[in-house]
Amino acid sequence: MNTICKALLVNSTLFFSANASSAEPLQMLANDLFGALPREMPGSEFDTPERIALGKALYFETALSVNDNQSCNTCHNLLDGGSGTEPLSVSVGSRGTLGTRNSLTTWNAGFQFVQFWDGRAKNLAEQASGPITNPIEMGLSSKEEAIKKLKEKGYQDAFVAAFPDADYALTFDHLVESLAAFQRTLVTEDRFDAYLAGETTALTDQEKRGLDRFISTGCNACHNGPLLGGELFMKMGLVNAYSNTTDKGRAHLTGSSADNFIFKVPTLRNVAQTAPYFHDGAVFDLDQAVRDTAWHQLGVTLSEEDVKDISAFFTALDNTKKITF
Numbered sequence: 001m002n003t004i005c006k007a008l009l010v011n012s013t014l015f016f017s018a019n020a021s022s023a024e025p026l027q028m029l030a031n032d033l034f035g036a037l038p039r040e041m042p043g044s045e046f047d048t049p050e051r052i053a054l055g056k057a058l059y060f061e062t063a064l065s066v067n068d069n070q071s072c073n074t075c076h077n078l079l080d081g082g083s084g085t086e087p088l089s090v091s092v093g094s095r096g097t098l099g100t101r102n103s104l105t106t107w108n109a110g111f112q113f114v115q116f117w118d119g120r121a122k123n124l125a126e127q128a129s130g131p132i133t134n135p136i137e138m139g140l141s142s143k144e145e146a147i148k149k150l151k152e153k154g155y156q157d158a159f160v161a162a163f164p165d166a167d168y169a170l171t172f173d174h175l176v177e178s179l180a181a182f183q184r185t186l187v188t189e190d191r192f193d194a195y196l197a198g199e200t201t202a203l204t205d206q207e208k209r210g211l212d213r214f215i216s217t218g219c220n221a222c223h224n225g226p227l228l229g230g231e232l233f234m235k236m237g238l239v240n241a242y243s244n245t246t247d248k249g250r251a252h253l254t255g256s257s258a259d260n261f262i263f264k265v266p267t268l269r270n271v272a273q274t275a276p277y278f279h280d281g282a283v284f285d286l287d288q289a290v291r292d293t294a295w296h297q298l299g300v301t302l303s304e305e306d307v308k309d310i311s312a313f314f315t316a317l318d319n320t321k322k323i324t325f
Helices: 003-019 023-033 049-059 124-133 143-152 156-162 172-183 191-196 205-217 286-298 304-315
Strands: 233-235 262-264
Touching: 023 191, 023 205, 049 156, 049 172, 124 143, 124 172, 143 172, 156 172, 205 304, 286 304
Parallel strands: none
Antiparallel strands: 233 262
């Protein structure tokens, strides 16, 4: 375990031990360690209703794929209370080619410090530009092809409305910025924030025990902040090695062996709805993901009661917000 994780584990455990005699101190501790999820994402102050509406339409637009059979929503489903991801270990591209990593949720993505598992995109707009022209994802040959197809679909007026001051409204930069504007509206709502806001009954007794164990075990060392994750990189297999040694994480991007098996720590908001888990989508069961994470990252073997309690706490992070059409 690295020094940062050790320090956070010790500090949170000491704080918890001194203050967890009732629900109220646990609530105070949770606010201190995590804090409520903001209701607006960075950059959303510049988004207009027209730009958001365009981004929403583009999120579901299959013309942005080579075979007109995929949209952003295909791998990041928002329909019918969707989790912003899909129940597959890895996604399948427009041509039927398998990807290499599990699709991350688009809910709350704009709060995270980088995008993708390896952090290769700095923001939502940069992230949105990748899959459209990736040959094993949506598969368009170029940015120009994307714009040509959108013109043929009649998007010109919507782009002019979204970017009224631009000399040329229908551009690839405006395409990805519109997608980012829509995604900045994807802020989850859940019972955990109600609990942090003072509703002590928002969590059940079992969920509170799970929150207790989550903190005292040291899970919050990496799954920290309002997202319970999404704020740092960490080695997968920090204490006990992870079985997948093929995907070396950020090392593929940086070329440095120091980045072997380094990945972005995922957010735990809505985690009970986003199976399968880990960068390779290897685990479909939430309880097993809890067991595995404790073992690989902290060197801890949790009791079955602890596993069930922590998993119960995670259901308090279930998103209750729906996207309407």
